[in-house]
Every structure is written in C-alpha cells, then in structure tokens.
Amino acid sequence: MFTKLKNDKLVVLGGLIPLDGRVSWVPAGSTGFQPSNCYLLSECGAAALALGSAAGDSHLLIDSGVALHAQQILDDLAALIGEGGALSVFFTRAEMDCVSNLEPIARSFDIQRLFTGGVINPFDAFEDLNLMALRGRRHQIDAMRSGEGDSLARAASIDIGPSRVLEIEAPLLRLLMTFWGWDAETGTLFTSDTFTHGTMQRPDDSRIIDSTVEDTTTPEQVAGHLFAKYEWLPRATCEPLREWLAAKFDELDPEIIAPSRGCVLRGRDVVRRHLDYMLTALTPQHAGLVRQGA
Template sequence: MVTTTSSTSVDAYAEPFEVVPRTLFAVGGLVEMDGRASWSPVDKGWQPANTYVFVDGDTLLIDPGLPAVEQGVMAGLQQLISKDQALKIFLSRAQFDSVGNLGRIIAKYDVQEIFTGGMRNRFDQFEEAMSVESDRVRPIVVERTPEESRLEIYKPSLRILSTYWGYDARSKVVFTSDAFSHGILDDNRRDSIAIDSGADDRITVDDVRAHLHASFWWLPLADKRALTEDLRNFFSSHEVEVIAPARGQVLRGADVVKRHVDLVVEVLEERGQ
C-alpha cells in the first residue's frame, strides 16, 4: 500500500485530462515509484492514480481514489462539476485504495448514489459505508447492483478479492480497476497520462509480467487457462477503444488496446511463470 508520505505530483494533472472528448475526464495525480508502493515492481518513474468522471448527461464518477492524490482529485473535480450537481459514484473495489477520497467528495458534492457489483463480501469495506448513523449524514442510495446505470458491471477473473470492471458501450471505455496498470511515466512533467495510437509505446512483455505479478502475487502459482479465456471473451464480445485503469496510463485507441490485451494474454499463457 502507498502512504500519504510517498512522493506525489500533480504536474501531469495540472488540468483534468480529457480521455474521451466532451465525455470522460481523468483527475488525480502521480505517485512516485520509489519502492513504497506495494503493487509496483519498479522503483523509478511515476504512476498515474486515476479518478474518472463522465460529464455528458448524468455525472458519474469512477473510483474516488488514493488519499495520497486527494489534492489533485478535488482540484480536478472543481473544474469539472459544480457543488449542486447530482453525482453518482461507481466503486470498482470497495477497498481503501479505491475509496480513500470518498468522504471528501461526499462532503463537498451532491452524491446521490454509490454502487459497485456482486454480493456481500466480509473482506471489503462496502458495508461500512452503509453502517454510518443516519442522523450524521444525508441520505445516499448505496447498493451493489443498481437497476439502472450507464455501466455494464463485469466481474473479471483477474482480480484480488471483490473487483468489478465497468464498461460503457457509448464511449467504448472499460474501467479495469487494478488490471492493466503497467503504464509508468518516465518524466512526470512531459510524459502523457495516455498511451495513444501512433505514440511511442515502449511497454514490453517484461514490463507487463512484472506489474501483473506484483499486483496479482498468486499468478505464478495459478492455472491461468480460465483467466486467459475470460480476458479473451471479454474483449472479443465488447468493443473497446479505451482501457482506463485506476492506476497506470490510459490505453487509448483500438490498436493500442489490442496490443496491450495481447501482451497480458502472452504473460498469462506462459508456462512456469
């Protein structure tokens, strides 16, 4: 886990990052990879910590994010939404590195609904959000399976505890939580938060393997055939033009998406690793 004493930067997030024109933005900050982030195998560079916001139609926020980048999250949201604007929040993981800024956001904005996916899990903190005394907070709808949402909620096989991806068919974006988190910035001032089609994509299979094994420590011990099949099935049955991880660079463009899915599949298909 990264702590608030870890070095952070908002240089690449001086303004909200436009992921999909006039539709989806990313806010947050950069966490220095100095060896203190337990999910990262590298000790150099900067990793984006991303909170996403749909601004077309109903305002939907995906993952409030790490307290270490709270300043960037709140400053970015201030530029995108007004205090009286109704807000819904999707939690890909009801765990502290995903929900850390939830309290600040609830205190400032008109949050009307918080949702994730699946059934009750004793190992996450989702039920804690529903146990607060009703006279201390204004009513907020908190549910695991909303009847209506622009997101298709998907339970991936590649996960730690309860993790859910959100897929938006309109923008062709999939929010992959802590998967596909291997995009690291070398320069926190000049490098982009996104890897785009035609850009200098320096990610190698070694990079992907190292990040996968750091985030999902059990992978080298697992029979990965079901994971590979699940990943292939998802991307063959959904039209994806953007992979938006909670951590790491955004992967944008059909060619980039295909390349990085192939890299992950290549790692999962390796024997003895």
C-alpha cells in the first residue's frame, strides 16, 4: 500500500523485504523488515492542464522497486495515475533493486521518458523491451550538462511539471554510477542506496521515521548498514565524504530523506539527527570498530 509523504505531490510505493539472513546489503544478523521504495512525484492542477496534460497531472517515478513487489507497485500506480496512465521514470542506479520492474510497468503504463545514467544499459535485462519504442525515449543523465558523447538526449534536471524540477547530482558517496535527486517543492532528497538503515520490527510498523514514532537508531546501526554495502569504507579516508555530506545538507536543508531501501526520514529535526549519525559512522573510530569485528 502506498503512503503519501506530501499530499499528492510525493508518494512512496513498494513492499517489505524480510531480513531473514538472505539479504546481502544489510549487516549480518539483521532482523525485522526493510522497506523497498520507489517514489511517485506528481504535479497537479490547472497549470499542468494548461500545458497539455489531459488529466492535469504530470508524473515522475523514481526507481521501480524489486521484482518481488511488482504487482503491488502496478496496483498502486493504477490507483494513483489510472490504468494505462502516462508517467516518466528516473533510475538512481542501474542495479536490479531499482530497475527490476521496468518491463511490467512499461507493459501497463505509457512511459513517456526514461532517465538513466552511466554506461550500463537498463534494457539489457529485458529481452522483450528490444521490440518497444521505449529506447527512443531514453534520456542520458549528465550532471555536468555536457553536450558531448552519445546521441541520447542529455539532462541534468528533470521537469516534472511546468513549475517543478527534480535536480540531479552524482554524489561523492557511491559504489557504481549513482544519482541523487533534489525536489525543492517538497524539500525531499532522494539518496538511492545511502541512508538505508531504517528498518521495521513488524510489518505493520511505520515505514516513516518522524516525530510521531520512537526512533531507536544509533550511529552503530547506521555504520553497520553503510559498511554492509560499501565494504571498502572502513579502509578509506572518509573525511572528504563527511565534508561533502555536511555541505550538501547545509545547502539544501532537506525536510525528507527518501532512500531506495529503508525507512523514509521525515522532518528537519529527524533529518539532521540522522545526518549526524551518518557523519559519526564515517569517523575513523567507527571504521576501526568495524575492522576489529565489533
């Protein structure tokens, strides 16, 4: 079931992943459930209607979730934009937890634009998509706004509607080619596979950490999840990462952190607290604890 984060302008979709020892991107021994997230951004109203949207809405889906949750995501999209509705899609990474549901979404909805980055072709995993015109709708994410390279249309930002833009940036903290998105309209920073540490003990717990729920997160928990994915970090010089993160959050002052996995963090006090946890996790002291197996 989808959850509205900012009225109809921002909705989180996706299901839960049981943490039962079979998931490699969480710390060993993790229990409970981890949300798998994709996000629908919608620009609604008379302005969008005036510019030609038949329903008065423009929709951008950020990531598509894991294949396990395909039907749930299709049902939620149909409820939100209508059966066969039009939308654009932006992939923050070309990894399967982000791109797995491209094919079923393309079969059920009208994908107008597809925004991807890096050298990995997201179509390679889906043979049937070779027969579709969707290839011609792909835009290459280019944070440097370069006109050089392949023949694809290139973009450093994505227009959601006539008055709303998703700004794209390649983060300093990444493993493969990864992009973050910034939606000033809702104050949301989409962080892909960073800030994924929020988990749920029961399926009916909130998938959002905000001021209304008890937050038991610790810097050690954040470090465990961070190093499970970025296993090289404990051996790296992390001060540049800490400086980049601190500067970026000072610049944007986000109200919501929206990762591709893990609980959504909502509220500036919550965001700042979890940023502090992340900065602490990136200190040499925490890296040393991981090296020692603590």
